[in-house]
Amino acid sequence: YQYSAGIVYNNFVWPKDVTDAQREAVEDTAQAILDARAKYINSSLADLYDPLAMPVELVKAHEANDRAVDKAYGYKGASNDATRVAFLFKLYDEAMSLLPKATLKRKAKSVV
DSSP states (O other), rough: OOOOOTGGGGGOOTTOOHHHHHHHHHHHHHHHHHHHTTTTTTHHHHHHHHHHTOOHHHHHHHHHHHHHHHHTOOOOSSHHHHHHHHHHHHHHHHHOOSSHHHHHHHHOOOOO
């Protein structure tokens, strides 16, 4: 995955049924991540995201953001990044597809 400061929040479309409160929760928790990072102005992202040395307030900010995003997108799966990202990519694929939803849900028939 590749993230940048200017585009990471724009990669996934918002769900059609997201409420203003859910959108604000994601915005607030994203800002809390930035605020937690700002406390360590002399640290690189590599330093901040070292699994053995990640600041507690940054861990908590990311956990709160995960919960807010999960709620906004209706995600109820496992709380690991791989499962969550797979769910988001599936939603993105469905949102960007030119095919009708019924076509996307149908399983391909095997050819013998």
